[in-house]
Amino acid sequence: MGSSSNGKARLALSGVSTLALVLLAPGVAGAQTAQERSEVVSEIVVTGSSIRGVPPTGSNLISVSRDDIRTIGANTTPELLASVPQLNSFNTAPRAANGGAGAFAPGLRSLPASATLPLMNGHRLVAGGTNQTNPDFPFLPELAIERVEIVADGASAIYGSDAVAGVVNFITRKRYSGVDASVRYGIADDYHTLSASGLFGKDWQSGSVVAAYQYAENGNIVGGDRDYRIVDLRPYGGVDTRTTVCPTANVRVNTTGYAVNYAAPGLAANTTNSCDNGAVADLVPKSRLHSGYLAAQQDLNDRITLWSELLYSDRKDTVRAPPPAGAGASGGVILNNIPGFANPFFQTPPGSGATTEFVQFRTDNLYGADHIDNIFRVRAGNSSTGLDAKLPHDLKLSVYGTYDWARNDSYLPAINPAALDAAANGTTAATALDPFGNGTSSAVAAKITDYAGDLVIYQKTYLGAAKIDGPLAELPGGQLKIAVGAEYRHETFEQRGIYGGSQVPENLTRNIGSVYGELFIPIFGADAQAPLMRSLALSLSGRYDHYSDFGSTKNPKIGINWEPVNGLMVRGTFGRSFRAPGLRDVGATVGAYYYNAAAIAGSTFRDPLRGAAQVDTVFLLGGNRGLQPEKAKTYSLGVDLRPAVMPNFRGSITYYDIRYTNVIGTPGGAIAFTDPTFASVVYRNPTAAQLSSLLAIAVPVNFAAGALPAIGNLLDFRQGNFGVRKTNGLDVDFGYRQPTSFGAVYAGIAANYIIRFQTQLSPTAPLSNSLLLGVPQSTLRGTLGAQFGAVNAVGFVNYRDGVRSQYATPTGTAGYHANAYTTVDLRVSTKLPDTGLAKGTELSLQVNDLFDQKPPFFPAADGIGGSYNPIGRYVALNLRKHF
Numbered sequence: 001m002g003s004s005s006n007g008k009a010r011l012a013l014s015g016v017s018t019l020a021l022v023l024l025a026p027g028v029a030g031a032q033t034a035q036e037r038s039e040v041v042s043e044i045v046v047t048g049s050s051i052r053g054v055p056p057t058g059s060n061l062i063s064v065s066r067d068d069i070r071t072i073g074a075n076t077t078p079e080l081l082a083s084v085p086q087l088n089s090f091n092t093a094p095r096a097a098n099g100g101a102g103a104f105a106p107g108l109r110s111l112p113a114s115a116t117l118p119l120m121n122g123h124r125l126v127a128g129g130t131n132q133t134n135p136d137f138p139f140l141p142e143l144a145i146e147r148v149e150i151v152a153d154g155a156s157a158i159y160g161s162d163a164v165a166g167v168v169n170f171i172t173r174k175r176y177s178g179v180d181a182s183v184r185y186g187i188a189d190d191y192h193t194l195s196a197s198g199l200f201g202k203d204w205q206s207g208s209v210v211a212a213y214q215y216a217e218n219g220n221i222v223g224g225d226r227d228y229r230i231v232d233l234r235p236y237g238g239v240d241t242r243t244t245v246c247p248t249a250n251v252r253v254n255t256t257g258y259a260v261n262y263a264a265p266g267l268a269a270n271t272t273n274s275c276d277n278g279a280v281a282d283l284v285p286k287s288r289l290h291s292g293y294l295a296a297q298q299d300l301n302d303r304i305t306l307w308s309e310l311l312y313s314d315r316k317d318t319v320r321a322p323p324p325a326g327a328g329a330s331g332g333v334i335l336n337n338i339p340g341f342a343n344p345f346f347q348t349p350p351g352s353g354a355t356t357e358f359v360q361f362r363t364d365n366l367y368g369a370d371h372i373d374n375i376f377r378v379r380a381g382n383s384s385t386g387l388d389a390k391l392p393h394d395l396k397l398s399v400y401g402t403y404d405w406a407r408n409d410s411y412l413p414a415i416n417p418a419a420l421d422a423a424a425n426g427t428t429a430a431t432a433l434d435p436f437g438n439g440t441s442s443a444v445a446a447k448i449t450d451y452a453g454d455l456v457i458y459q460k461t462y463l464g465a466a467k468i469d470g471p472l473a474e475l476p477g478g479q480l481k482i483a484v485g486a487e488y489r490h491e492t493f494e495q496r497g498i499y500g501g502s503q504v505p506e507n508l509t510r511n512i513g514s515v516y517g518e519l520f521i522p523i524f525g526a527d528a529q530a531p532l533m534r535s536l537a538l539s540l541s542g543r544y545d546h547y548s549d550f551g552s553t554k555n556p557k558i559g560i561n562w563e564p565v566n567g568l569m570v571r572g573t574f575g576r577s578f579r580a581p582g583l584r585d586v587g588a589t590v591g592a593y594y595y596n597a598a599a600i601a602g603s604t605f606r607d608p609l610r611g612a613a614q615v616d617t618v619f620l621l622g623g624n625r626g627l628q629p630e631k632a633k634t635y636s637l638g639v640d641l642r643p644a645v646m647p648n649f650r651g652s653i654t655y656y657d658i659r660y661t662n663v664i665g666t667p668g669g670a671i672a673f674t675d676p677t678f679a680s681v682v683y684r685n686p687t688a689a690q691l692s693s694l695l696a697i698a699v700p701v702n703f704a705a706g707a708l709p710a711i712g713n714l715l716d717f718r719q720g721n722f723g724v725r726k727t728n729g730l731d732v733d734f735g736y737r738q739p740t741s742f743g744a745v746y747a748g749i750a751a752n753y754i755i756r757f758q759t760q761l762s763p764t765a766p767l768s769n770s771l772l773l774g775v776p777q778s779t780l781r782g783t784l785g786a787q788f789g790a791v792n793a794v795g796f797v798n799y800r801d802g803v804r805s806q807y808a809t810p811t812g813t814a815g816y817h818a819n820a821y822t823t824v825d826l827r828v829s830t831k832l833p834d835t836g837l838a839k840g841t842e843l844s845l846q847v848n849d850l851f852d853q854k855p856p857f858f859p860a861a862d863g864i865g866g867s868y869n870p871i872g873r874y875v876a877l878n879l880r881k882h883f
Helices: 003-013 020-024 034-041 066-072 077-081 417-424 442-449 583-587 597-601 676-681 688-695
Strands: 061-065 116-120 145-151 166-172 178-188 191-203 207-218 250-253 282-284 286-299 304-321 333-336 356-360 372-390 396-412 453-475 478-499 506-524 535-547 551-565 568-579 590-595 617-621 630-641 649-665 682-684 698-700 713-716 720-739 743-760 778-788 791-800 804-809 812-817 821-831 841-848 874-882
Touching: 061 066, 066 077, 066 145, 066 821, 077 145, 191 874, 282 304, 333 417, 417 442, 453 506, 478 583, 506 583, 617 688, 676 682, 676 720, 682 688, 688 698, 688 713
Parallel strands: 116 166, 590 698, 617 713
Antiparallel strands: 061 145, 145 166, 178 191, 178 874, 191 207, 207 286, 250 356, 286 304, 304 372, 333 356, 372 396, 396 453, 453 478, 478 506, 506 535, 535 551, 551 568, 568 630, 590 617, 630 649, 649 720, 682 713, 720 743, 743 778, 778 791, 791 821, 804 812, 821 841, 841 874
């Protein structure tokens, strides 16, 4: 390359801040020179820009290369993303979002996961969850991933909806010749993982094909497997968080005004059974995954290339939970010992003379086990086919279509409240409920437990797109480049099955038409420089989206890169982004939930204006067809350092600011009763017409239709555009690699530091400092390693700042600052001699959480402060071979 090309390469690479690992993994810095890397970049579309060879101008781009992935030792996509400090999943156990209901979808910088857009090769993905219809992260075979790029900046001007906090793009391998195989087995206390994958590729210059498959499984970990959990926090100034809904019943009787508790089996006055339901619930669910990837491309002639790709995954999660409470319309069960109406299993507390009693119990005996299994199976396919055509003057036309589909089968055990109440009123051993033991007949138990949610959800996306990009003119600073494109997308959501004892069919559709454009303007460059103007480039982009259900949205973005002197790049962006309400947000079945006054008195739905006299309450949860898009304004300012005097050093600092409004959520909590924003959704002493009107759009979940007593509060807590988030902070990334006589040594730091994170539940609500309410202020991953010939050893330090938050005390609330959570990981790999059976073979040892660090204490939430990895010390061996 000449000087002009080198200048353009520097300009193209400006604003790209890579993880320290990119600089550190063996083979990355040594395998490609800067010049070779720029040649690769010039041939592809980098995440965050729709123009070939132009990274997202002004934005922070985090990249994880193929060699990094091998060094990290990630078994699945979620494990890989758990190594990025900017992601909410950093240093946590890989698990499914929504308790297994959807795919793994971590957010960026403590913002909701729905505000981060996942892509595969720049293409949108299908959703597979039951609770969310925003795109899911792909479960790609690990060997099929070329690299992962994260644009930690608003990107709706390029990609449309969901790119509020940023974009995570999984880029797959397209050209490869040979066969690769990998097997990994890992263990921890009460836990194991197994993964086996293979990759086949054939490259014949004018075309190529790549195919990959992976099988992965992991065991489960329940709360009782980890001895650091503390649920009775009274010795630490907190409260007892154990429940009184236990396998062994608690009784209150009519003769004491239901004020005195009697614990079975002794039924002594003022005794209570308490239990830890979390002991039988999963911290990490059991999971099984099959995933396959196939990609092919062929040059039809010297100007046209046809390509196609397909990803299919089949994941099954089995999520343990405690058996549900034995709760009918009263919130428990009422047994009678009145002649003619007597339950044969009635037990009278000694000395009470009771003829009626209220019983709380957990339904272990009805299920015959101390847990239930919620089962989710998600089968998802993402496919795209298109052609790329070279046009005159180095312009390029890309036309493609996408068809994505997903099926989610969910099985959610539940209790039939009507059958439970009927059994409580049974008068013979064959028809009655025994809440104290195993006396309930199998036929009666079957009627009570035959109430599971059994749902099948189908989601599909059809997309057609066309784009032209390339240079328009030669400017003194370089080539003026442009991209213009259009898309049409059709989304569907179909639900079939039973929930809450009722059929809950849903058929939701949406059409989206979009046009977008981007202009890259190099003002100064290698052939046109001035004092303090070694290079200067400007990017202007914008997108218009029209949705068939709520209307249109326009989102612009401007980015700038300024290189005043060699080795120093200053960059900045300003833009608007949005997240369209998911189809599930809009059209999810509305559920109606009933709780009696006693249950409400101890819950977050307690009405503060009613004092001690709480009332029977019904609240509605579910979709809302009046939802509007969430909106955001984002800007960033960053500096990249690549000093000529330190050629092995790279550094980056980025300041970001996000104002996120119209955030979709539910009111929840006592603020709903006092905030004027929610006045229209709180009905005190509702009229019969109001109650009838709202219940008409809902499915009764925990009560039988027509069995409601007088209702004091009716709360319409369906989804709404209520929330506001304001956050800013710093992303930091430094790395250094020094070649030595024996190989190399390297070190680096990648971190996120939140300066401010404010939350409002509504525009009129007071500001809450989320940094004092559980959001960690800083996360960091440090790297130190060395390469000794064929051996590479690297250690990682993972740091999450100790959370500050409030916790409940016997007299109110108090604040607490937990300690930081710091773990150490170790990786050692070696390439075997390149002869005989050992040829092309690599062995590696992986140890996560080397010192088996206990999570920090906090006097609430199982005695644990903040997110952590319940797997603990994890050791895995990996064998990889190339044929």
